[in-house]
Amino acid sequence: MHELPITEGLLNLALKHANQAGAKRITQLNLVIGQLASVVDDSIQFYWDIISKNTIAEGAKLEFRRVPAVLHCWNCEAEFSPNGRDYLCPQCGSARVKVVAGDDFLLESIDVD
Amino acid sequence: MARIPVVQNILSANAALASDVRGRLDASGVFALNMMASPGAGKTSFITATIRALGDSLRVAYVDGDIETTIDAERIDALGVPVVQINTGGACHLDANMLSLALPQLPLDQVDLLIVENVGNLVCPAEFELGTHLNVLIASIPEGADKPYKYPTMYRGVDVLIVNKIDLLPYVPFDLGYFKRGVEVLSPGLTTFEVSCTTGDGIQAWVAWLKERVTHGSPR
Numbered sequence: 001m002h003e004l005p006i007t008e009g010l011l012n013l014a015l016k017h018a019n020q021a022g023a024k025r026i027t028q029l030n031l032v033i034g035q036l037a038s039v040v041d042d043s044i045q046f047y048w049d050i051i052s053k054n055t056i057a058e059g060a061k062l063e064f065r066r067v068p069a070v071l072h073c074w075n076c077e078a079e080f081s082p083n084g085r086d087y088l089c090p091q092c093g094s095a096r097v098k099v100v101a102g103d104d105f106l107l108e109s110i111d112v113d
Numbered sequence: 114m115a116r117i118p119v120v121q122n123i124l125s126a127n128a129a130l131a132s133d134v135r136g137r138l139d140a141s142g143v144f145a146l147n148m149m150a151s152p153g154a155g156k157t158s159f160i161t162a163t164i165r166a167l168g169d170s171l172r173v174a175y176v177d178g179d180i181e182t183t184i185d186a187e188r189i190d191a192l193g194v195p196v197v198q199i200n201t202g203g204a205c206h207l208d209a210n211m212l213s214l215a216l217p218q219l220p221l222d223q224v225d226l227l228i229v230e231n232v233g234n235l236v237c238p239a240e241f242e243l244g245t246h247l248n249v250l251i252a253s254i255p256e257g258a259d260k261p262y263k264y265p266t267m268y269r270g271v272d273v274l275i276v277n278k279i280d281l282l283p284y285v286p287f288d289l290g291y292f293k294r295g296v297e298v299l300s301p302g303l304t305t306f307e308v309s310c311t312t313g314d315g316i317q318a319w320v321a322w323l324k325e326r327v328t329h330g331s332p333r
Binding site for chain 2: 002005006009010012013014017018021023027030031036037038039069071082084085086087088095097098099103105106107108109110111112113
């Protein structure tokens with residue numbers, strides 16, 4: 001459900017930057033979404049098709065670049081992605097790990113005509 | 114065709130509103146908490162216990178976000194603190210704009226601590242900052258120990274963790290070590306209080322910590 005306000009935020013941000021650049025049409029939005037952000041691509045696409053109608057962004061493609069979560073082990077310096085059950089280091093079993101990637105929630109760029 | 118770099122948080126419009134809310138709170142000397150949890154974790158019971166334990170030491174106000182009903186607002190209203198109800202009408206979270214619209218309904222100059230009870234949900238509220246000073250997450254023992262792993266966004270963005278219903282630990286399978294390991298990875302060094310609103314355990318320690326925070330300001 002929170003994908004609707006997220007999609008609205010996306011549209012407003014894209015329109016603002018397109019207008020500033022004097023663009024006639026937005027053809028693609030390039031998004032960077034980390035695995036640790038709770039956002040469903042299909043749901044954003046669904047709302048996008050509805051709310052972008054009759055704007056210069058109508059029909060624009062949403063390009064999602066998904067960034068996997070990456071954890072770093074303090075103990076053995078291994079980097080790994082979580083296995084879906086716990087965050088223990090698969091190499092040494094340590095619980096002393098930190099998140100180094102996967103929080104992204106960005107509109108990186110827009111393609112315009 | 115041209116590519117225009119943007120590189121902005123998708124919810125930067127909400128972030129700007131949150132920053133405005135924070136400015137208004139600070140101008141009135143109000144310290145604010147955003148209380149988040151799943152439905153049934155005990156948010157309203159915990160807020161009730163907090164307000165009771167604070168007694169006259171701080172002037173409290175309360176904003177309640179719920180999809181429907183004024184049940185929670187009535188419970189807190191009975192404690193004699195100023196209350197504003199926000200019915201989100203289906204929205205699964207509060208956003209900065211909703212809180213912004215609620216603020217003028219409160220006597221902010223006569224308030225030290227504003228407690229905002231978000232909609233019960235571990236997903237959506239995590240994405241929308243409100244402009245409050247601390248994000249407080251209330252977990253509870255019956256929910257199960259896997260919640261940090263299932264809802265990492267929520268556990269990433271939290272400043273204080275309350276583990277509620279700790280009195281149920283002997284009766285419910287809950288691996289506290291597994292739970293704490295997940296929390297530690299997502300929010301290293303997170304300030305945590307284990308409490309029970311039924312027995313009162315841990316409430317005094319939390320309230321003493323909170324008073325210190327409100328009185329001496331430093332939000333983090």
